[in-house]
């Protein structure tokens with residue numbers, strides 16, 4: 168599919184870099200570019216002359232689509248389409264992103280989210296059409312209004328059905344998070360822009376196996392699969408067990424951020440981002456190979472996205488340091504110290520800095536509690552002992568003829584559960 172990129176800005180120069188990355192990620196071959204600096208035209212968004220120029224360019228390059236990096240209204244889109252050769256598609260930034268999401272959605276949840284976003288995109292357009300058709304009282308067009316109104320109702324019904332299903336998936340995920348916390352795991356989430364290297368970092372930090380079989384699997388996490396240099400490789404979430412300095416954590420990878428997303432699109436992916444908002448610690452990954460200005464913009468947007476809902480501490484990770492010199496890294500550190508204090512510099516690809524990251528995660532996680540339990544030797548005691556081994560960090564274990572003594576460190580929740588278990592077998596003897 169051949170595409171022409173077009174973008175209008177009120178002032179300055181239009182930058183096509185990001186829309187080009189998106190277009191390429193969606194599978195388009197970019198065959199032409201066109202930009203304009205002027206105020207928005209009500210009918211065509213661009214100046215009408217510019218649209219004629221666009222039509223010529225389409226003709227000359229034999230393009231199949233025109234991709235507009237602007238918020239172009241439904242009527243403007245229609246008008247532009249009228250000037251283009253028959254069959255040429257007009258795609259805006261959001262439909263392009265939805266296209267990519269649609270291609271990548273390989274789990275039930277991701278598919279539902281993409282459908283929800285598509286319907287929410289379509290709803291105001293169907294509403295506009297319905298009201299236009301109602302106003303249009305010309306004979307021969309009778310019934311069109313009714314048709315579109317029923318389409319509108321249809322969309323609304325589908326939206327509420329999808330919401331319900333997503334809510335029930337979110338419920339299951341909530342109880343899974345609780346279960347995991349109860350069994351001693353800290354939950355660490357990876358966040359950041361698309362293409363920052365989150366999935367690569369997950370592979371570098373994590374053990375081979377996914378945590379449980381029921382969770383959505385991601386082809387891009389298979390050890391054999393290569394990370395791809397394209398946007399939105401990961402759409403759903405995946406969780407793996409990872410060893411930090413001493414503690415095991417559960418590390419969750421999820422969909423990346425991108426700038427200028429309308430709120431309805433972000434909301435459609437809300438339940439995916441829940442794993443980030445509900446984590447004990449967030450690793451905010453940025454591509455340090457990018458210009459400092461870009462890093463700053465992305466950090467600001469990421470913080471905005473996280474700000475309202477996230478309660479966990481955030482550790483910034485400067486990734487891809489294999490692409491820059493030590494001097495550049497030092498410059499970036501100091502230039503960004505206000506928004507990224509004390510970042511950990513790593514290369515998820517080469518493994519450089521990964522041990523430092525493990526130490527840092529361990530240090531930032533909520534403190535563990537120390538506990539000492541003395542239990543009478545019995546069969547049920549051995550069950551408790553092995554439960555403690557599974558869920559805590561055992562530092563000392565000694566056996567006498569009648570007793571076993573355990574010293575361990577664990578999350579406060581695990582310590583209280585261990586105490587309760589101990590009390591059940593030997594209320595009088597636990598110390």
Ligand SMILES: Nc1nc2c(ncn2[C@@H]2O[C@H](COP(=O)(O)OP(=O)(O)OP(=O)(O)O)[C@@H](O)[C@H]2O)c(=O)[nH]1
Nearest residue numbers: 361362363364365366367399400401423487515516
């Ligand atoms: N040079 C270099 N490349 C890296 C590094 N980490 C990741 N990459 C590359 O960057 C690209 C994106 O990596 P991913 O891990 O897929 O990025 P992501 O953040 O998961 O992206 P999305 O899933 O789209 O949100 C891939 O081509 C990786 O090979 C690194 O440390 N150094």
Ligand SMILES: [Mg+2]
Nearest residue numbers: 365366400401
């Ligand atoms: Mg990814």
